[in-house]
Amino acid sequence: MVVSSIKPIKKSVGAYQNYIFGQPHNGKKERNLIVLGVGNCENMSSNNMSEVLKLEREAFPSKTRKNDAYTLVIAFSDELDPNNSNDWKKAGNITKEIVEAAYPNRSAMIAVQKDGKSGLLHTHVLLNNVDAEGKALRKNGWKHLKNVTDMVAKKNGLNPLTEKKDSESKYDWRKDLAHKIKMTSGDSSSLAEIGITMKIRNSKKYPPAVTSFSFTDREGKKRNIRGRKLASQLNIPADTFDIKELQKLKTRQSLILDRDDVKLDLQDLNQQIELEQTHTLPEISL
Template identity: 30%
Template sequence: MAYTRVTRTANGRGALMYAAGHTKGHNGHEQRNAMVSYVNLLPGVDPADQMQTRWNKARKNHTTQVLRIVQSFSRNELNPNNPEDILTANMIGQEFVQKHYPNRQAMVFTQIDGKSGLVHNHVIISDTDLIASKGCTKDQYYFPKIMEWTNEIAGQYMELDFGDKTEDKTTQTERHKREVGEYVWKDDLKSRITESMQVSETEEDWISNLTKYGVNVEVHDSKKRGKYYTYELMDTSKFPEGKKIPANLKSRSYKLGTRYDAEEIESYFLKKEQELQKQKEAQREVPEEKVRRQEPRTKLQEQEPVSPAPKPVHRVKQKPAQKPVARPAMPKSQTQTNNIVRLMGEDDIDDMTDVVDEPVSRDNNDWMALALERKMRQDAKKNREKTQERLNTVRQDASYMTRLRSSDVVARIRNAQREDDNSPDL
């Protein structure tokens, strides 16, 4: 896309003399213009004199004499070292005048002497037409329209280079001032805009805070450009002493760069609002997440048994009267063994043997009673030995059982005792 700039001036002769140039070009070029062409003018005759004839016929309140338009092309569009590209640029300027400024006198100066060395046109157009001696129309003054017309014609000769959008636009004059350390009021304006954005959460806050940073802002909405801002630097305290302060310290947002335009600023505050919302949601979710993580652990802790125990179905199938099968002994801690012995109820066993040891009442003269008593004592001794054997067996069996109730052990011993009582030996 060709870069375009337009200005109006009341000194048409001076504009023509400046564009023609009678000295060396910029950057030490021996020649100011690479090519010059005429539209509705006679070559070899002073173009200012030819235009002056028409300027004299204009109304007295018509002060503008010429319109100066600059058309610049990137290196991807036209090569400054190629003479054919220089001719192409000059032809674009001529066609531009003939199509969009008919019946007007003009000159096209094609140059490559700028600091950037790019191919560019200085098109000087008379503001007074050849027929009615009237000035240009509103569209012919309107910069966006002029830029559109330039790209329309240039696109017929080449593929336009639209490039990337510039975040921070600066002019050559501003860049030169930066290099030599001079104050640039637009740089001051940009820094104030950025600082205000950093301390604001929404676009409304930012617009309100700009006044605190010495900047006035106006919000506009146009059909062609959409929403944009007009910034004005109100605080001039940073201007160097003795330096003249410009009367107009305003700049439109799209002229400062995309970083300061409405679309980028709206996107900035939208992202900032989303980040704040995420932080608030994260703060609310942290306690709830902790509760959710704790609940399953609590339930598991409640379900976990303190110590392993046999399944209930195994205890139901066990019959107290069934004689236990001897199993090989396995080492157990002293604490477990002692607990099992106490659960078996030795006091109950002693009570049972006391019944057997109880002396039988007899007559001292009855020798049969003495013999019977002796027999009973012998049988009781045998029963105690059998009971002790069964007790040892029960103890060995109990070492493999967990949570064995003392009542079950006692019941088994009593059943064993009943079997002895029912023995025919007694």
């Protein structure tokens, strides 16, 4: 479970409403699986919700209020099944609980969706920047939202965040990729099992061949990198990435596995990677 973002909306609330609650994108047939309301928007249709949010802002005009609203994204891991309607409801109810706990006395619209690239459940939230007394939001940072999300996740039997999302501990996709290469010993089939493509082509500049990797990182961004740029993180000689070095990694790991009589189950590889990363990172995660 992860908080993807919290962003302020200054004046274009209508555009965000149309994006979140409008027509589907990415060629999907269905945009919103469930739409929920919080505060004065509870038990209303999405059209009525947007009107309520607008009336609330108009009831408390302010020249000093910088933002009209905030948009949040709460993403869920495969702990929730995107094809199970009961889990759609659970995702919506958990998001509603997060919003009510983190931002009391505020109205909001929640949309449960699964039309992203991963196909996993996520929720969009449109949160008004006025409460019942017309006061603007004060606790509008990611850390506050993260703390509440952790609490609600544990309460509902989900894993809380385990990696910091701040300037002191940013997600490093290169380290993530290098770690997965180590876990698979650079085996192309094993890498493919976890969504990583390895390509090898002949090269005169870096004979005999150049190895490159491509994958979609934890933040949903497509990444491509030459293997030699990961050399130092893989303990391979600098500025080289010979496939033979990967085979040496595989041989060394095989010897260790044989010695300890341990079998590597590729179906559980993603889980093993996550567990190992959790043990080596500070206690909070995206």
